Structures are given as C-alpha cells and as structure tokens.
Amino acid sequence: MTASVEAMPGVSAAFAASVRARWITEAREGALLVVGASPRERKEAVEWLVQAILCEEAPVARPCGSCWSCRHLDSGQHPDLHALPADQPRIGIDEIRDLIGALMLTPHRMGRKIGWIPQTERMTEGAANAFLKTLEEPPGPTVFILESSRPGSLKATIRSRCERLRIQSLKAGRDVDTASPEESAGDARRSLIGDYARLLDGEIGPLDLEKHRATTSLSEMAHDWSLWLAGAAKSALGWPVPPDLPEPLKHRLGRLSLSVLLPLYTLARETEYLARTSANDRLAREALLVSLFQGCGHDDRERKTD
Ligand SMILES: [Zn+2]
Secondary structure (H helix, E strand, O other), rough: OOOOOOOOOOOHHHHHHHHHHHHHHHOEEEEEEEEOOOOHHHHHHHHHHHHHHHHHHHHOOOOOOOOOHHHHHHOOOOOOOEEOOOOOOOOOOHHHHHHHHHHHOOOOOOOOOEEEOOOOOHEOOOOOOOOHHHHHHHOOOEEEEOOOHHHHHHHHHHHHOOOEOOOHHHOOOOHHHHHOOHHHHHHHHHEEEHHHHHHHOOOOOHHHHHHOOOOOOHHHHHHHHHHHHHHHHHHHHOOOOOOOOOOHHHHHHOOOOOOHHHHHHHHHHHHHHHOOOOHHHHHHHHHHHHHHHOOOOOOHHOOOOO
C-alpha cells in the first residue's frame, strides 16, 4: 500500500479538507461508504484513507509515509487494519463474524481500528444482517470502510448508517475549455450515459439527472430510451443485441425481464409523443427517470442523499 502523501485521490481539495477534518483530525468512529469512479480509483482512495487514519503523525501531516504505522501498511501488515479478501465471489456470515471478532480486540497502536469491506455488495443476506448489528453497536474505536460499485444494491439500513464518499474519476478531470465542440458534445453524451447507468444501478436518483437538462431535450431523451428499451426487449426475446445500445447500458438492461421492459418502453414512447405536445418538461422527464429507477428495483424513499 503506497498512498500519496499530499492529497486524497479523486476528491476535490475542499472535500478532502472536510474528510480530513472529520475523519482524521476529529478521529471520528463509524462507517464510510466509498462510491463512484473505477474500482482501482476507489481502492486508491481507500488506501489513502486507511493510511491517513492509522498514521501516527500530527493530523495535518497525515499520511506521512514514514511513521511506524505507514511503514507497516506499506509492507501489508498493520495489526489494526482488518480487511476482507477482495477476490471471493461472496461475503458470508462467517467472514463477517471473523472480522467482528478481530475488531473486538484492543487496538495494537493507540488509535482506531479499521474494518475494510471491499465490494460490499458481495455480502449475503445473513452477512448483511450480522454486519448491521455491528454498525448499531460498534466494537470499540472502529472505522468501517465500505466500498461498492453498486451501492444501490446494499441494504438501505446499512447505507443510511454510512457517510457516503463519492470519488471522481481522475480521467474525467480534463480541461473542457481546450476540447473541440465535437469532443465536448461527445463527453457530455458519455457523461449522460454514464449517469443513466448509475441511475439503473441505484447509485444516483432521478433528480441527480437534472444537470443534463441542457445536454438533452425531453424529446431526445425519450427517443433514446424508446430505442434502447425496444432493443433490450428484442434481445430478451432472443434477437441479437442492437449495436446502438450503449455499452454501459447493455448488461444493465439485459438483466430486466420483459414484464419490466415493456411498460418502460411504452412510457418512453408516450413521453416522446408528449414532448411534441404541451408537456410539462420537468414532470415528464422525472416520470420517465423515476420509472427507470424503480424498474431496476430501487426505492427512492430509501435513498439517502449525499
Ligand atoms: Zn505516518
């Protein structure tokens, strides 16, 4: 584990400062849920956090990279870091019990202990219930770090007990002013489709899509979804997947059954029609996005905003 000493990767300076204030300077206990960007980028952010929390330098200088804790983290053996393996298909109740058992022990150093659960969505129902109890009654000074590409699939009761930390992809941090108009349009489209994918995952809610209003009109949005949902319905019937179905949406829509896809398709077509008449733009947009979100099994009332 080699974390950058200066800055937390993937978060803005202001956000890093607030994370530092609460989780490093104030030495808070509790649970963090790291979401967004790629698995590798989330892992880097978690490694930085772990090192900053366990580092034994003054809070403002953490992680220092040279103290006893930093050196032991670098060699992969810090006694107060308890991490579940990342390479197993699921996290069962036994793994969670072992983790809790390890965290019950007094910290080896003077600070807090860390329980790191990579790809938390792998938890079985039993494991999630056992973990929830631990979150309600933490085993001494502990910080749990959860990480997930599909936070919408975690129990709402677990999500609501975590502070959400959204990581930005560093690759997306390009200078838009220097891009050509075509490139900017392509980027806006990619960002829109990326956000649609996150909506289907339950990672963001329908209202988070508001920022794309300038990029895509109601009529374009409804037309896109009519095409994509028709394509997904056809492929559910055994036809080849249409080439115009964007890659990030392909497998997400592929998981839905016809009984979910068809009403969504009908709604998208109706919205396309409405867009040509005197529809309330905002309402019609929201109605379609909420249906897509709920069609993928997410409940907006359960969602905790960032
Ligand atoms: Zn250190």
